[in-house]
Amino acid sequence: MAQVNLAPPQMPEGKKRIAVMTSGGDAPGMSGAVRAVVRQTIASGCDAFAVYEGYEGLVQGGDMIKQMYWEDVRGWLSEGGTLIGTARCMAFKERPGRLQAAKNMIAKGIDALVICGGDGSLTGADKFRGEWPSLVQELVEKKMCTAEEVEPFKHLNVVGLVGSIDNDMSSTDATIGCYSSLQRICQAVDFIDATAFSHQRAFVIEVMGRHCGWLALMAGVSCGADFVFLPENPPSTDWEKDMCDIVKKHRTLGKRKTIVIVAEGAHDRDLNPIKPSKVKDLLSNEVGLDTRVTTLGHVQRGGTACAYDRMLATLQGVEAVKAVLEATPETPSPVICIVENKIVRKSLLDAVALTHKVADAIESKDFGTAMKLRDAEFTEYFNAYNIMTSTEKEEMKLPQEKRLRVGIIHVGAPAGGMNAATRAVTAYCLTRGHTPVAIHNGFPGLCRHHDDKPEGSVREISWLDAENWGAKGGSEIGTNRGLPSEDFDTTAMCFEKYKIDALFVVGGFEAFTAVSELRKARSKYDAFKIPMVILPATVSNNVPGTEYSIGSDTCLNALIDYCDAIKQSAAASRRRVFVVETQGGASGYVATIAGLSIGAVAVYTPEEGIHLNMLASDIKHLKEQFAQDKGQNRSGKIILRNEKASKTYTTEIVANIIREESGGRFDSRFAVPGHVQQGGVPSPMDRVRAVRFGVKSLQHIETFTGKSKDEIAADPMSAALIGVRGAKVGFSSMEKVETEETDWKDRRPKNEFWTDLTQIVDTLSGRKRVKKEEVLI
Ligand SMILES: Nc1ncnc2c1ncn2[C@@H]1O[C@H](COP(=O)(O)OP(=O)(O)OP(=O)(O)O)[C@@H](O)[C@H]1O
Ligand SMILES: O=P(O)(O)OC[C@H]1O[C@](O)(CO)[C@@H](O)[C@@H]1O
Ligand SMILES: [Mg+2]
Numbered sequence: 001m002a003q004v005n006l007a008p009p010q011m012p013e014g015k016k017r018i019a020v021m022t023s024g025g026d027a028p029g030m031s032g033a034v035r036a037v038v039r040q041t042i043a044s045g046c047d048a049f050a051v052y053e054g055y056e057g058l059v060q061g062g063d064m065i066k067q068m069y070w071e072d073v074r075g076w077l078s079e080g081g082t083l084i085g086t087a088r089c090m091a092f093k094e095r096p097g098r099l100q101a102a103k104n105m106i107a108k109g110i111d112a113l114v115i116c117g118g119d120g121s122l123t124g125a126d127k128f129r130g131e132w133p134s135l136v137q138e139l140v141e142k143k144m145c146t147a148e149e150v151e152p153f154k155h156l157n158v159v160g161l162v163g164s165i166d167n168d169m170s171s172t173d174a175t176i177g178c179y180s181s182l183q184r185i186c187q188a189v190d191f192i193d194a195t196a197f198s199h200q201r202a203f204v205i206e207v208m209g210r211h212c213g214w215l216a217l218m219a220g221v222s223c224g225a226d227f228v229f230l231p232e233n234p235p236s237t238d239w240e241k242d243m244c245d246i247v248k249k250h251r252t253l254g255k256r257k258t259i260v261i262v263a264e265g266a267h268d269r270d271l272n273p274i275k276p277s278k279v280k281d282l283l284s285n286e287v288g289l290d291t292r293v294t295t296l297g298h299v300q301r302g303g304t305a306c307a308y309d310r311m312l313a314t315l316q317g318v319e320a321v322k323a324v325l326e327a328t329p330e331t332p333s334p335v336i337c338i339v340e341n342k343i344v345r346k347s348l349l350d351a352v353a354l355t356h357k358v359a360d361a362i363e364s365k366d367f368g369t370a371m372k373l374r375d376a377e378f379t380e381y382f383n384a385y386n387i388m389t390s391t392e393k394e395e396m397k398l399p400q401e402k403r404l405r406v407g408i409i410h411v412g413a414p415a416g417g418m419n420a421a422t423r424a425v426t427a428y429c430l431t432r433g434h435t436p437v438a439i440h441n442g443f444p445g446l447c448r449h450h451d452d453k454p455e456g457s458v459r460e461i462s463w464l465d466a467e468n469w470g471a472k473g474g475s476e477i478g479t480n481r482g483l484p485s486e487d488f489d490t491t492a493m494c495f496e497k498y499k500i501d502a503l504f505v506v507g508g509f510e511a512f513t514a515v516s517e518l519r520k521a522r523s524k525y526d527a528f529k530i531p532m533v534i535l536p537a538t539v540s541n542n543v544p545g546t547e548y549s550i551g552s553d554t555c556l557n558a559l560i561d562y563c564d565a566i567k568q569s570a571a572a573s574r575r576r577v578f579v580v581e582t583q584g585g586a587s588g589y590v591a592t593i594a595g596l597s598i599g600a601v602a603v604y605t606p607e608e609g610i611h612l613n614m615l616a617s618d619i620k621h622l623k624e625q626f627a628q629d630k631g632q633n634r635s636g637k638i639i640l641r642n643e644k645a646s647k648t649y650t651t652e653i654v655a656n657i658i659r660e661e662s663g664g665r666f667d668s669r670f671a672v673p674g675h676v677q678q679g680g681v682p683s684p685m686d687r688v689r690a691v692r693f694g695v696k697s698l699q700h701i702e703t704f705t706g707k708s709k710d711e712i713a714a715d716p717m718s719a720a721l722i723g724v725r726g727a728k729v730g731f732s733s734m735e736k737v738e739t740e741e742t743d744w745k746d747r748r749p750k751n752e753f754w755t756d757l758t759q760i761v762d763t764l765s766g767r768k769r770v771k772k773e774e775v776l777i
Contacts, residue, residue, distance in 0.1 A: 016041075018324055019065060019110045020317075021051035021058065022082040023089075023117035023124070026301060027163045027177025029309035030082035033116045035073035035599070036317025039764045042070055044325060049110055053085040054117070055092035055124060061104025070766065071629065075571075077314070077599045078564050080304045086117075098128055102135040103144050105153075112157035112324040114317075116176065118164030119355045122335060125158050126352045129333050132156035157327050159320040160335035160348045163313075165301055168212035170354035171346045172337035173375050176313045180306040181208070182218050182684040183557075188296055189223040189259060190471050190681065196257035202247070202289040204260045204276040208300050211359060214378065215300070216263035221385050222687035224423070224470045225259040226250050229266035229274050231362055232370040233382060237269055243279070244286045246389060251287075253391070254464040258289060269365065304564070307556035308685055310597035315343050318760055339375075339727040341547045341753075381688065384695040388427035391463050397433035402705045404429075406698070407500040408461070409439040409446070410479035411507035411514050415537040415551025416682030417690035418506050419469035419476050424694035425504055426466040432702075436461045437498065442480025443514065447490040450498070458498045470687055473554070473680050481510045485517045488525065495527035502531045502701045504694070508538025508549060509585070509747045512721070516738050519719040529709035531718045533697040534734070535690070539677055542587035544749040545737035546723025550686045550693070554679035555583070556594055562673045563598045563638055570636025575626055575666040577601070577637045577658055581651040583677045584642050586746040589754055590677070591642040595761040601625075602639045603761050604654070607752065609772075610646040615654065617770040619661045625766075626666050693722045693729070700731055726753075 020037040022030045034050060041048035048068045051057040057064030076083055091097030105113070115125045128135075136153060139145040162169045165181035185207055196203050209215040213230025220228035227243045229235065236242055247258050260283070266274040276293045283291040305313065316336040323334050323345055334345035335352075354373060361370040371379055390396050397403075406429050410418050422438070429436040439446050440457040449457040469476050484491045494500075503518075505511045515534045522528045536543035539555035563580060570576040584590035588605025595603035602618050604610050622637065639658075641651050649657075655670035662668065682690075700720060704712055712718045716733035723732060743750045762769055 016046040016112055016324060017049060017109050018046055018112045018114060018321060019049035019051050019105070020114040020116070021054055022084055022086045022163060023054035023115060023121035024086060024164060025118065026081040026086050027165045027175070028080050028180035028301070028303060028305035029176040029313040030086070030116055030163045031076040031079045032305060032310050032313035033161055033163060033176055033317045034082070034084055035076040036314045036764060037114050037321055038068045038073045039070060040318045040321040043763050044321060049108065050084045054087040054121070055089035055101065056087040057085070058101040058104060059089060059091045059097045061100070061107060065104060065108045065110065075599070077310050077597065078304055078567065080302060092124055095131070098131060099135050099138055101128070102132065103139055106139070106145055106150060111153060112159070114159045114161060114320045114324065116161040116163035118162070118166060118175065119169050119352070122160045122162065122169065122348060123352050123356075125160055126333070126348050129156050129158045129348070155329045157324050158333040158348065159323045160333070160351070161316050161320055162335060162337065165215065166209045166212045167214035168210060168355065169351060170358060170373055170375070171335065171351035173340060173377055174308070174312060174338055176309055176316065177305070178214065179308045179685055180303065181300045182215060182222070183306045184300050184303060185215060185219045185296060186222050186471070186684045186687070188299065189219060192294060193223065193257060193259065193471070196259065199290065200256045202258035202260065202283045202287070202291040204262060204279045204283070204291065204293045206262045206264055206276045206293070206295040208296070209263050209265065211265040211362065213263045213266070216261050216266070217378070217381055217385065218684060218688050220261045221381055221691050222420070222470060222684045223259060224467065225261045226389065227260045228385065229262045229279070231263055231265040231267060232358070232374060233367050234267055234269045239268060240282055240286070244282060247283065247287050247289070249392060255467060258283065269367070271365065306683065307560050307593070307597045308553060310560065311593055312338060314596050314760065314764065319343050319345070340729055341724045342727040344727070380692055384424065384691050387431050387695060388424060388691070390431050391427060393431070396431045400433075402702070403433040403435070404501040404701070404705065405435045405437055405499050406701065407437050407439050407495070407498070407503045408477065409442060409503065409505050410475045410477055411442050411505060412479060412481055412510035412538060413508060414474045414479055414678055415508065415539055415549070416473055416554025416679045417550035417686030418479065418537050419472045419474070420682060420687040421506050421535055421537065421550065421690035421694040422477060423466040423469040424691040425698055426461045427463065428695050428698045430463050437500065438477040441478035442482055443484050443486065443491060444480050444482035445478060446494050447487045450494050458494065471681055473678070473682055479507065483510065483514050483517055484521070488521055492525040492527040495530070500530065502704070504697055504701070505532060505534040506537045507534070508536065508540060508543055512536070512543050515719055515734055519734055522713045526709055529713040531701045531704040531712060532720070533700055533731070534721045535693050535697055536721065536723060539590065540584045540587050541589045542585055542748040543721070544742040545721045545732045546725065547753050548689070548724040550690045551682070552590065553685040554683045555590055555677045556597065557683050558677050558679040559590065559594045559673060560597050562676060563594065566671055567598065567636035567638055570638065573667070577622060577639060577666060577668045579639045579641055579651050579655040579658070579668065579670045581670065581672040582640055582642050583674070585748070586644050587748040587752065588642045588645070589752065591640040592754055592758050592761065595640045596757060598638060599765065600640045600761060601637050601765050602767050603758055604639065604641040604645040605758065606642055606644040606746070607755055608758070610641070610649040610654070611772045613770045613772060613774055615649070615657055617768060619658055621767055622658070623662065623665060696729070697722050
């Protein structure tokens with residue numbers, strides 16, 4: 001998903017010896033990061049090492065620092081926790097421990113260290129780096145090393161990878177592991193939801209995160225919690241009454257269950273801890289609810305990494321090695337971050353300092369600063385969450401003349417997060433005094449069934465209708481691929497008849513086409529001179545103007561679960577290759593990112609196509625790999641083939657060719673997950689982004705209130721698309737995207753941001769890419 005700098009690694013001088021370690025609480029994705037660092041290091045011609053058991057291993061040295069080979073990390077992407085171990089090491093916090101660590105590193109000839117850990121680990125790394133020259137000097141002074149021995153190690157090359165479930169490091173939007181943990185939490189809360197609903201109970205759920213409220217807030221947003229307690233922004237001084245009022249209001253609106261999420265580090269504005277037991281007592285005694293407390297605990301750290309964490313770990317691991325190879329003695333130590341969709345290097349020193357400032361701000365009760373110092377995304381989510389739980393607060397409503405009837409329509413195939421977006425927009429509309437109007441079953445539903453009795457396809461949505469849609473897959477209001485051009489006249493008539501003042505469209509390439517058609521038809525139909533926003537939602541992630549469509553993350557998760565199961569089968573059968581067919585239309589995005597996330601041998605995309613030389617080369621590569629591991633290796637092999645990668649070389653044919661050409665040395669099967677890729681329950685990432693983008697879309701629509709139809713039509717931003725581009729989330733004018741950025745024939749963006757990532761899949765699987773012209777057979 002993310003962009004990464006792909007310049008080939010430079011080997012400045014000699015062969016580097018790069019060590020990787022994991023530290024602090026384990027986090028899903030850490031093993032994937034180790035795999036990426038080890039393989040990228042070896043692929044760059046350097047030696048890779050792993051430091052076992054975090055800083056403990058560095059302090060103890062000896063066998064705790066081991067050289068790693070290509071095969072050692074096979075299959076690690078699909079493993080939870082960290083396979084090289086982690087620890088919280090007291091000795092490293094003291095200078096003598098760090099001195100010993102420096103000696104051990106020098107003894108092993110390690111000249112660069114990649115540390116994957118949380119704020120504590122990276123604080124330690126930063127301290128170690130800062131002290132390095134004096135540590136080296138002390139080693140010589142104390143005769144622990146000779147001057148000659150330390151000579152090549154004058155500069156310590158440290159790179160940080162942020163791995164922690166807490167997402168508590170400033171400068172990066174996401175830490176490796178936080179979305180997996182969020183997935184565990186949301187799954188648990190969804191389960192609790194069912195029992196809470198059944199008994200009409202309240203549940204107080206405590207989630208991890210130490211002094212950071214990211215997990216609590218995101219769980220609140222994606223699970224539609226009634227109240228959340230965060231350390232960065234404690235509730236008002238009168239929070240007991242506020243919380244009870246909100247819960248009562250939601251009950252009055254008809255809600256049968258109550259979910260309150262408490263971050264483990266939550267406190268009030270005087271820093272007195274807010275404990276779940278206290279919240280429970282309030283809900284029981286003041287609101288009269290049958291209330292239970294659930295502390296999720298370490299289950300939040302368990303399990304395999306979600307797709308996003310695998311991708312993040314892989315891309316960041318690769319980038320870390322590049323940073324090592326490009327570093328000069330003057331280069332400040334970097335930490336590898338992600339900002340929206342872009343992998344970036346930032347200063348480790350600054351990131352650590354900024355992170356400590358958050359803690360300081362909280363400690364000095366300067367909560368405004370604490371919120372500001374978390375990334376921009378955090379505040380946006382917090383605001384979106386607040387708006388959605390403020391229904392019926394008079395002060396939040398717009399004046400009568402600014403209130404709109406907002407049509408909400410789903411177009412195209414279902415995608416995870418469509419319902420979450422609709423729920424968010426409904427709640428937003430109701431808070432602001434707008435009327436959310438669902439247009440059921442897309443444009444054909446509108447034209448054919450608007451007048452049905454007793455209920456037509458145009459229906460106002462109540463808060464309660466949408467309240468539990470957040471966690472639902474598919475499309476509650478129904479989606480359809482039909483376009484407005486099938487019946488412009490009736491579409492325009494309906495917009496007028498049902499007084500649609502603005503349109504919020506959720507869907508993929510068809511939705512994009514639909515908005516394009518409506519925009520172009522404005523010259524003929526006044527009814528279409530209304531603000532329209534499309535929120536891209538498709539498993540294929542092929543909508544121009546954005547690098548991310550909601551639903552694509554759900555799809556990737558469904559696909560990696562499927563591939564993990566297939567891989568297990570392939571591994572158990574030994575010597576077997578599976579060719580798995582992915583969806584994605586004419587875009588190879590899904591295949592490529594899934595390939596990165598499962599460690600595919602190869603990925604076949606429509607952008608590149610399939611040719612005989614490619615197959616021959618890949619079969620040769622497979623033969624070599626199987627010959628090397630002599631059938632001992634338990635990791636299965638997968639090739640991902642996008643459904644439109646080639647008309648001739650179908651998935652089954654590719655599998656058959658591999659089997660035929662293997663000379664009996666290995667076997668091959670094919671598998672087609674098909675619509676399983678639309679996923680069941682939407683992923684938390686799709687859910688939270690649906691909320692954030694949905695709320696932003698409505699705020700964009702509101703900027704047009706008071707404008708005449710012609711003024712609206714004349715403004716290119718009145719038909720807009722919300723999307724992610726590199727490090728930014730924002731709106732693009734449809735006109736511009738349609739005309740400049742769209743490959744209409746292949747229904748994808750002209751420039752796809754991810755195409756270079758196929759190189760990383762190849763590098764990490766050891767595959768050689770051959771050109772069509774390169775004749776092998
Ligand atoms: N100020 C420091 N100086 C030196 N080393 C430190 C410092 N802070 C932490 N460390 C080292 O990093 C280790 C891990 O730190 P910590 O327990 O805070 O976890 P973390 O990296 O923040 O991860 P998480 O919070 O996700 O568990 C510590 O046990 C210690 O060895
Ligand atoms: O696993 P331990 O050492 O009990 O630590 C628990 C802490 O670690 C984390 O899971 C990760 O930092 C925190 O959310 C939690 O406070
Ligand atoms: Mg920490």
